[in-house]
Structure formats: C-alpha cells, structure tokens
Amino acid sequence: EEAPLAWFAVPGVPRSRIEAWLASDSPAAQLLGASHALSTNLRGAAVEQLQQLRTSTDPRLALLAETQIWRTEIVTAGPADVDQWQQILTRNSAPTGGGPWLVVGEGLARHGHPDRAALAYLRVPVLYPQQRQLAARGLLAAAQLATKQGQTDEARRMLAELARDYPDTPPAEQGAAMLQSQGSD
16 A cells, blocks of 8 residues: 655644654654655754654665655755656656656756656546545646746647546646636637
8 A cells, every 4th residue: 555655844733743754663654754754843943854764774765755855855956956856757666656757847847947847747537546645746837837828728638638637636626717718818
C-alpha cells in the first residue's frame, strides 16, 4: 500500500499524528511524518529526519527522503540542481510515485522552462493516474503553464481531461474556473 506522503500542504492532519509519525521506530512512518511536517512549524525536525532517512539502506526510502528534501530547496535551487533532480528520477529504478515529478516541474517552471516543466507535470497523470490528487495537480499546473504561453487549445484539452478524470478534486474546481474564464475571452 502506498504511503500518503505529502507533496504540498495537506490541511486537517492533526499535529499529534505528525509528531507520532516523526517519533515512530518505523522509517516509513518517519518519512510520512516528515513529509507532512515540512509545511508546519515542525519543519526543522522534518528536515533533520529526512537528512537521516536519505542515507537509508532501503533505496526507495532513501530516494523518497531525498525528493522530500527537494521540496525545501525549490526556492533556492538553481537550474543545474533541478536538472540533476530530473536525471535522478529518470535513471532511478526505485518507484517514487508522482510527487517528485511535481517538485521537478515546479523547479523547471521557476527557471523559465515551461515546456520541460509541463512535461514533468504531465508525467504524473500519465504514469500515476491512480494518485488522483497528484495527477489532478499535475494536469492543472501544466494547463496553467500552457495558458501563460498562449497555448489555449492545449490548456483547454488538459482542463477538460482534469474535469473528466478527476472531477472530485480541488484542482478540478480551479480548472473549471480557468476554463470558464478562458471561455469569456
């Protein structure tokens, strides 16, 4: 079963639950807790935990800890860092799910590579459609980039896919609003 790692702030997770995960003897629970703690005032403890977990002998756990650390570096990472992250994901055989690709997409978008960012975002719904919240976020982010680039037909197709395949997600609501505003142009 997939651990519900947080790749963005997830409201409603009790602090006591996050603290229990962080204090657990289970490395998987520690990773889960750290992923949720990154967007709280427990960030420092989370980063410390992730630094330890990135040296795990379990390659999947180590890679997931590493990719969670990228979330903390997204604002300060340079283009070469983001390129390296993408290479790590592309060549690594340990399954990571879609979350790390959202981080790479954000990094590429921040550095002015909208086409490459869109491809990273779109990997999520293509490769991990069962990760509904992440896939929906990937489609929405790619559609937003396409809109900024003036690629309204492509954006509309992605937004239609978002509405069709992930109608019960918050990104679908945002996508519907985008589609409506594009229709009034």
